[in-house]
Amino acid sequence: MALILRDWPPYRIFWSSATFAFKALFSWLRPAMWLTQLLVLPLFQMAFFVYLSRFVNPGTTGVAFIAVGNALQVASFSSIFAVCNLTSEEKWQGTLTPLIVTPANRFPLFVGRAMFQILNSIATIVVGFFYASVVFGVDMSRTDFVALSVVILVTCLAMTGFGLMLGSVGLYMRTAMIIANIFLFIGLLVCGVNFPVTVLPTWLQPVSYAIPMTYGTMAARAAVEGSSLVLLAPVILQEIAAGAISVFVGYLLFLGFEALARRKGTFEEF
Amino acid sequence: MTRLQTFWGSFRMSLLHFFADPQWIIPNIIAPFVFTIVALILFRDVSGSVALYAVLGGGMMGMWGNTLYGSGFALAFDRWNGTIEYVLGTPSRLVWIIAGRSASNAVLGLANALAIVLVVAIGYGAFFAIADPILFLLALVLTLTSLSALGVVFCSAFLLSRSAQVMTNGLEMPIYVASGSMFPVALLPFWSHPLSFSLGPTWGIDAMRYAADATYVGLGFGYWTDVLVVLASAIVYLTIGFWLFIVVENKVRRDASLTEY
Numbered sequence: 001m002a003l004i005l006r007d008w009p010p011y012r013i014f015w016s017s018a019t020f021a022f023k024a025l026f027s028w029l030r031p032a033m034w035l036t037q038l039l040v041l042p043l044f045q046m047a048f049f050v051y052l053s054r055f056v057n058p059g060t061t062g063v064a065f066i067a068v069g070n071a072l073q074v075a076s077f078s079s080i081f082a083v084c085n086l087t088s089e090e091k092w093q094g095t096l097t098p099l100i101v102t103p104a105n106r107f108p109l110f111v112g113r114a115m116f117q118i119l120n121s122i123a124t125i126v127v128g129f130f131y132a133s134v135v136f137g138v139d140m141s142r143t144d145f146v147a148l149s150v151v152i153l154v155t156c157l158a159m160t161g162f163g164l165m166l167g168s169v170g171l172y173m174r175t176a177m178i179i180a181n182i183f184l185f186i187g188l189l190v191c192g193v194n195f196p197v198t199v200l201p202t203w204l205q206p207v208s209y210a211i212p213m214t215y216g217t218m219a220a221r222a223a224v225e226g227s228s229l230v231l232l233a234p235v236i237l238q239e240i241a242a243g244a245i246s247v248f249v250g251y252l253l254f255l256g257f258e259a260l261a262r263r264k265g266t267f268e269e270f
Numbered sequence: 271m272t273r274l275q276t277f278w279g280s281f282r283m284s285l286l287h288f289f290a291d292p293q294w295i296i297p298n299i300i301a302p303f304v305f306t307i308v309a310l311i312l313f314r315d316v317s318g319s320v321a322l323y324a325v326l327g328g329g330m331m332g333m334w335g336n337t338l339y340g341s342g343f344a345l346a347f348d349r350w351n352g353t354i355e356y357v358l359g360t361p362s363r364l365v366w367i368i369a370g371r372s373a374s375n376a377v378l379g380l381a382n383a384l385a386i387v388l389v390v391a392i393g394y395g396a397f398f399a400i401a402d403p404i405l406f407l408l409a410l411v412l413t414l415t416s417l418s419a420l421g422v423v424f425c426s427a428f429l430l431s432r433s434a435q436v437m438t439n440g441l442e443m444p445i446y447v448a449s450g451s452m453f454p455v456a457l458l459p460f461w462s463h464p465l466s467f468s469l470g471p472t473w474g475i476d477a478m479r480y481a482a483d484a485t486y487v488g489l490g491f492g493y494w495t496d497v498l499v500v501l502a503s504a505i506v507y508l509t510i511g512f513w514l515f516i517v518v519e520n521k522v523r524r525d526a527s528l529t530e531y
Binding site for chain 2: 029033034036037040041044045047048049051052053054055056077092177178181182184185186188189194195199
């Protein structure tokens with residue numbers, strides 16, 4: 001069975017792409033720098049919004065809402081920003097054209113590229129929840145940790161799918177970094193991270209529900225308050241659906257933009 | 271005169287680069303813009319001068335975002351484009367080239383700040399009157415100078431590292447928090463206060479609030495003390511930045527590690 005799986009081309013492409021992306025990342029990023037980013041980013045993003053909340057409403061319970069929301073959203077640095085930039089980085093390194101002329105299936109190729117960022121997102125969220133509990137005093141005594149773990153895993157997978165969809169656009173554009181930056185932070189506004197989605201104007205709420213993070217923040221808060229996996233199943237399924245749709249649309253966009261870029265000769269434009 | 275020419279040439283070139291591809295303003299201002307809107311939504315049920323905190327804080331964050339990203343990416347782009355050897359190979363000192371770029375980023379940062387204030391004020395109706403426009407302008411310019419000087423200090427470290435982009439992302443939020451851009455520094459843990467008070471922007475934003483709101487009681491030292499501290503911080507940052515650049519420039523030349531990325 002192992003032999004069959006190893007010889008299966010999509011698996012081989014996925015695995016070699018994931019390994020290569022990991023090695024390429026740490027060829028320029030020192031592990032100490034990666035670790036610093038992992039520990040610093042969640043702390044200061046959470047601190048900013050928690051202190052803002054304490055300034056607005058001293059003594060209220062809004063801190064837990066904001067700390068949990070940001071603990072989850074901070075993974076966007078890996079799952080959206082880094083993943084969305086995959087195609088642009090290939091352009092900058094001059095490797096996009098050689099990559100595109102290979103007969104390898106694009107799907108396992110780019111999902112493999114994003115593999116490390118899924119693990120990175122999970123690690124970031126775990127650090128975020130540690131800060132939520134230890135630094136910002138979120139009561140996690142009733143937390144259903146199985147449900148929370150599933151929510152974290154599903155959120156990271158779904159948001160990486162969303163990041164890949166955005167990255168497809170970067171194949172045709174000069175750079176995906178602009179989109180990456182916009183969607184990195186827009187989640188703070190539309191995904192129920194700092195306040196419920198219902199506070200937003202009605203016309204904006206469909207955008208919120210198209211992004212998997214919105215379901216993730218809802219489910220994570222419920223898991224922290226003790227909801228079981230069974231109770232959370234409907235929200236988690238909606239998040240999986242949002243992530244799957246993102247991946248499917250992203251793949252179609254990728255193929256479309258690849259054809260367009262081939263026709264216009266814009267692969268190396270940056 | 272040569273230094274001034276270098277400074278001006280770098281300033282002009284940096285602006286030309288920006289106008290050749292102005293989309294790069296988006297990464298610089300998106301975080302402050304979103305943070306300001308989130309703050310205004312959180313402040314929606316609160317009366318008083320909170321709009322002042324949100325809008326001025328957003329403006330200050332816009333200036334810092336631009337300065338930091340400008341500094342961080344100034345050398346990273348040179349590395350990626352293969353032009354950093356030529357920049358360092360010129361007879362001009364690198365620090366004057368960076369100073370020109372930082373000044374250019376500061377000017378764009380001011381435009382960012384104004385854009386954030388205008389969009390938020392018009393979009394959300396978060397208008398506020400400025401009690402003393404002249405003192406406000408003085409505090410604004412000094413805060414901008416202090417932020418740019420801080421950018422020069424960080425930029426010297428970015429020259430040493432291949433991870434400038436990562437450091438840039440990591441340094442954005444700590445300054446927003448430590449300077450109390452949108453909330454009083456007093457809310458932060460006591461042990462962090464020395465760090466907050468060592469940052470020029472902390473005093474700069476306090477001075478701007480004093481000038482904008484006659485009833486404001488901030489750090490408690492008054493407008494002129496704040497302004498003097500901002501000025502002193504800018505001088506200290508520039509001194510450190512110039513010294514660091516000489517050290518770092520010599521180091522990368524000696525180690526031949528400039529183009530490593």
